[in-house]
Amino acid sequence: MGEFDFSVWQPSLPFIRDGLLFTLRLTLVAMTGGIVIGTLLALARLSPIAPLSRLAGAYVDLMRSIPLVLVILWFFLVIPFITGSPVGAETSAIITFTAFEAAFYCEIMRSGIQSVPRGQVHAAHALGLGQAQTMIHVILPQAMRNMLPVLLTQTIVLFQDTSLVYAIGAKDMLKAADVVGKNYNRPVEMIVLSALIYFAICFSLSLAVKQLQNRVAIIR
C-alpha cells in the first residue's frame, strides 16, 4: 500500500470548482446546440428531398464512426483554417462537442419523430395546419416527450465524454485535478477525487432519469 494524503482535496476545491463549471458549461452548450442542430438534421434525414436526406445521413454516419478523440483533434486542427485565426482549446471544444453530439441527438430525434403515429399528421392536416405547423406544434412536442429519457441519458454520456478535451488541453475538471495533482505531487489522490465527483454526478443523474422514465409514458 502506498501512503495517501487526502488533505490535498481541500486546497484543490477552488480549482476543481472552476474546472467543473467549464465541464458543465460545455455539457449544457453542447446539449442545447446538439439538440437544436440534431433536430434539424433529423428533419433533413426524413425529408423527401433526396440530396438533403443523403447529406444529413452521411454527416451522421461519419461522426458516429470516428473516435471522439480523433474528432476533437480534427476540429482543433481545422477550425483555425476556417476562421483564419487560432482559437483556444475551450472554444474549439465547445464547437466540436456541439457538432459531434448533434449526430447522436439526430438519431434520437429521428426515432422520436418516427414514434409519433401517422394519425397525428393526418389529424393535424385535417385541422388545416400546414407542414411546418404540423411539425412544430404537433409532432416535435410529442417526439421530445417520448424521447426525453433517451435524450437525457445521451447527455450523461456527453458529460462523461467532455473529459476527452484532455487531448487538446482544455481546462475542464479533469485537467484541473491533473494540474493540482502535479503541483502538490499528489496525482493519485486527485484522480480518485475526480472519479468520485464524476460518479456522484452521473449516478444521481441516471437515477433521476430512471424515475422520469417511469413517469413519462410513451404516447401511442
Added chain:
Amino acid sequence: MNYHWNFGIFFEPVKSGDETYLDWLITGLGWTLAVSLTAWFLALAIGIGIGALRTTPSRVLVLLANAWVELFRNIPLLVQMFLWFFVVPEFLPRDWSLWVKQDMPAKEFVTAALCLGLFTSSRVAEQVRAGVGSLPRGQRDASLALGFTLPQAYRHVILPQALRIVIPPLTSEFMNVFKNSSVAFAIGVLELTFQARQMQEDSEQGIETYLAVTLLYFICAFAANRGMAWIEARSRVPGLIARTS
C-alpha cells in the same frame, strides 16, 4: 492560411530515426487491434457472466452485478484509464506494487486492455440481460421442470438462445471498442491516436495524418461489422430468428 499538401509524407523518414511515418501508423494500427481485440474477449467473457447474473432469482447476485454495471458506466473511460494506471497499483501489496510499476512487461498495453475490457463488459452485460429478458418465461420453466439445475439451464438453454438474439447490439459494441481504444493514448499506449498526434507534431502535415488515421479507423469498424455479420449468419437458429441483413 495556406496549407502545403504533401501526400508523399507517409513515405518520408521521421525526424529522429530511420523509420518512415507509414511505419509509425502501422505500429499504431497493430496496438489498436491488440488492445481492442484483447479487451473485446475480456468484455465478452465477463459481460456474459455479469449479464446472466442480473437475471437470476438471487437478489444478492443481482445487486452485486448491478453495482458492477453502474460502477463502470458512471465514470468516464479516460478517468478509468488513469485509475487503473496510476491508482490501482498503489492499492496492491508492496511487492506487487513495485513489480507492476517497474517490471511488468507491456504495462501500458495490459492496463489499457484490462480497463477497456472491464468498461465494455458492463455494456455487454446490459445487452445480455436484455437478451435473456426477451426469452419467453417458458424456456426457463421447461428446462427447470426437465430437471436441469439453474446453471445447467443457463448453459444449455437460456444463454445459447439469448446470445444469438443480442448479436446485432453486440456488433455495435464491438465497433465501439475500436473507437474507445483511442482513449488509451492518454496512458501512453502507442496506438493509432497516439501515433497520429506524434506524426502531426513531427511532420506538421496534420490533415494528411488525420485523414490516414480516420481511414484506418473506418477499416477497423467495417471489418468488425462484417465479422459480426458473418458470425450472426453462421449462428442463426433455423426458423427461430428470421432476420435479413
